[in-house]
Amino acid sequence: MKRLRRILLNTVAAFSLLLCLATAGDWVNSYGHFWNISRDTADTTFTITSDLGAFYFLVTDPALSAHGVTFGYFPQSPTSVPPIENQYGATVQRWLPIRILRGRLVLATGRDVPHWVFVSLFAIPPLVRFRGWRRRRRASVAGTCPKCGYDLRATPERCPECGTVPT
Ligand SMILES: [Zn+2]
Numbered sequence: 252m253k254r255l256r257r258i259l260l261n262t263v264a265a266f267s268l269l270l271c272l273a274t275a276g277d278w279v280n281s282y283g284h285f286w287n288i289s290r291d292t293a294d295t296t297f298t299i300t301s302d303l304g305a306f307y308f309l310v311t312d313p314a315l316s317a318h319g320v321t322f323g324y325f326p327q328s329p330t331s332v333p334p335i336e337n338q339y340g341a342t343v344q345r346w347l348p349i350r351i352l353r354g355r356l357v358l359a360t361g362r363d364v365p366h367w368v369f370v371s372l373f374a375i376p377p378l379v380r381f382r383g384w385r386r387r388r389r390a391s392v393a394g395t396c397p398k399c400g401y402d403l404r405a406t407p408e409r410c411p412e413c414g415t416v417p418t
Pocket residue numbers: 396397398399400401410411412413414415
């Protein structure tokens with residue numbers, strides 16, 4: 252059970268580290284290229300765009316098209332305005348709820364979340380895991396209980412002080 256738990260936690264930490272690195276890579280890349288992925292339903296389009304250091308999550312009502320799922324990848328050009336603003340002809344302000352109007356009609360609503368928010372969140376599980384691993388390793392090198400620090404040289408299989416079984 253303890254072994255299974257460790258494998259599970261390691262898998263989560265490794266997957267999270269992978270996502271952290273991928274998001275960091277996309278962050279850098281978002282200044283050279285932007286991408287968007289859209290999913291059309293009968294009456295709305297849900298779009299995620301990665302552009303200039305942020306992800307944009309937008310719901311467009313009515314649907315932009317009926318192509319199902321579409322993916323686009325484009326170079327940033329020095330003359331172009333950010334693609335969201337290009338696409339909708341509206342100004343988007345970071346951190347504020349996005350409401351794109353056409354006349355008095357609300358065309359799209361959404362939020363933007365900077366890449367660094369996701370990079371930070373995905374970094375937490377691997378960092379926590381690494382700290383635990385380092386603590387256990389230090390304790391096993393020193394011959395002390397990883398939980399309470401009791402000297403385990405006489406009883407290496409189980410801590411007589413707190414009952415921890417060193418792994
Ligand atoms: Zn102990």
